Amino acid sequence: MTTDTGGAQTAQATPGILSSAYVWITIGACALVFLGAFESLAVTTVMPAVSADLDGERLYALAFAGPLATGVIGMVVAGNWADRRGPVAPLYTAVALFVVGLLVAGLAPTMEVLVAGRFAQGLGNGGLMVALYVVVARVYPRSLHPAIFAGFAAAWVVPSLVGPTIAGAVTELWSWHWVFLGVVFLVVPALLMVVPALRGLSREGDASAPWALGRLGWAVLAAVAVLGLDLVGDVPGAGPVLAAGAAVVALVAVRALLPAGTLRARRGLPSVLLVRGLAAGGFFGAQVYIPYLLTERYALSPTIAGLSLTGGALAWSVAATVQGRLGARLSSALAVRIGAALVFAGVALALAAAVFTAPVAVIVVSWVVAGVGMGLLSPRSSALTLEMSAPETQGFNSAAMTVAESFGSALALAITGVLFATVAEAGDPFVAVFALAGAIALAAAVLAPRVVPPAA
Known part of the structure; x- marks a missing residue:
């Protein structure tokens, strides 16, 4: 009886994440995640206004693809740096890069400068997330x-619900500049909350561990190729050929960052990562043009256009919650198949709406359907990745899953950017980009059954 009571008392005495020992780092870390997520989602709403103000239609897609591409570099560098020297220096550096990117973008006089700021944001945000995961472990x-981690998840969900609408309102009341600059005033207090818990962690690392220069080199090459694809697409005469070459280089480079057989859709884990990357590419490749379509063709305000993304984000959140409660009653493989099919259905419905100039409600519904698909597919593909990973490969495979999603989105956005600019001169660019995003999502749906590993 005494032993049991002591055990119960010990269990009750275990501090929670909001106890006095952890409350400030918990709030600060979740705030950093929240601000990174907010910035990623808010920019989707305001970018049409930014593009119109800075005459930057040509670089519209690069403003989204760039941060995703440089984020891959940030992830690789921060992870390797944290293994060698602990998470403190990578975290401070990542936050500094994120803030510099916000300032550059917020004060940008031209679209080129804004895109450069977005590159720095992506580099910092990618490193920030990896460094925070190591901080949690330490x-x-x-x-x-x-x-x-549930707190981090909530910190991603809340911006997806309110971020687009807030960003649209800020743009209408003041200026799109404050969507970037306003976040700066929130990042610094969030970091200061984390600082006390970081004391003593600076030297917690293996300085003898080698720098993963090969992996870093491939990450840099993949990012440069994705960025180059968008930039060379409009070169007179040779643009399409150069863009195709850049896409090939990007795929060759990312191969080294993924498990063997991923690009060949080998059954099991490789197909899990490929389907996740394709689904993300189809979803985000279309999503960034939803507010653009609504403001350009339907003359909606940024605030109202942002609500269309809020519906998709809410659907994503609800679907993720439902699949979590279903547990083993819904197999992960089946959830991935259903999710991929719904992502394709949502993008296809958005394509139909663009072709036939359907009512705004149809576009909103299309993105709710796509959001449900991602809400099913994303958490279950994460679960499958861990299920199919040996303990010694969990780190590499988890990183590969993040790389696949970021790279798939970045590559799709770069290609749709080239397509949008090319078709804009002679046809309907929205139909073109939704058609391409739909083809990418269809590939995910077709390959989804291959996430089941081959029978022993």
Whole structure:
């Protein structure tokens, strides 16, 4: 009886993530995640206004693809740096890059300068997330990891619900500049909350561990190729050929960052990562043009256009919650198949709306359908990745999953950007980009059954 009571008292005495020992780092870390997520989602709403103000239609897609591409570099560098020297220096550097990117973008006089700021944002945000994961591993006891990661998840969900609408309102009331500059005043206090918990972590690393220069080199090459694809697409005469070459280089480079057989859709884990990357490419390749379509063709305000993304984000969140409660009653493989099919259905419905100039409600519904698909596919593909990973490969495969999603989105956005600019001169660019995004999503749906590993 005494032993049981002592055990119960010990369990009750275990501090939570909001206890006095962890409250400030919990709030600060979740705030940093929130601000990174907010910035990613808010820019989608305001970019049509930015493009019109800075005459930057040609670089519209690059403003989205660029941060995703440089984010891959940030992930690789921060992870390797944290293994060698601990997470403090990578975290501070990542936050500094993120803030510099916000300032450059917020004060940008031209679209080229704004895109450069977005590159710095992506580099910082990618490194920030990896460094925070290492901080969690070093600061929190293992028993609190599920709780703090649930906090991170919530920090991503909330911006997806309110970010687009807030960004649209800020743009209408003041200026799109403050969507970037306003976040700067929130990042610094969030970092200061984290600082006390970082003391003593600076030297927690293996300085003898080598720099993963090969992996870093491939990440840089993949990012440069994606960025180059968008920039060379409009070169007179040779543009399409150069763009195709850049796409090939990007795919060759990313191969080294993924498990063998990923690009060949080998059954099991390789197909899980490929389907996740394709689904993300189809979803985000279309999503960035939803507000653009609504403001350009339907003359809606940025605030109202942002609500269309809020519906998709809410659907994503609800679907993710439902699949979590279903647990084993819904197999992960089946959830991925259903999710991929719904992403394709949503993009296809958006394509139909663009072709026939359907009512705005149809576009909103299309993105709710696509959001449900991502809400099913994303968490279950994460679960499959861990299920199919040996303990010694969990780190590499988890990183590969993130790379596949970011790279798939970045490559799709770069290609749609070239297509949008090319078709704009002679046809309907929205129909063209939704058609391409639909083809990418269709590939995910077709390959989804291959996530089941081959029978023993």
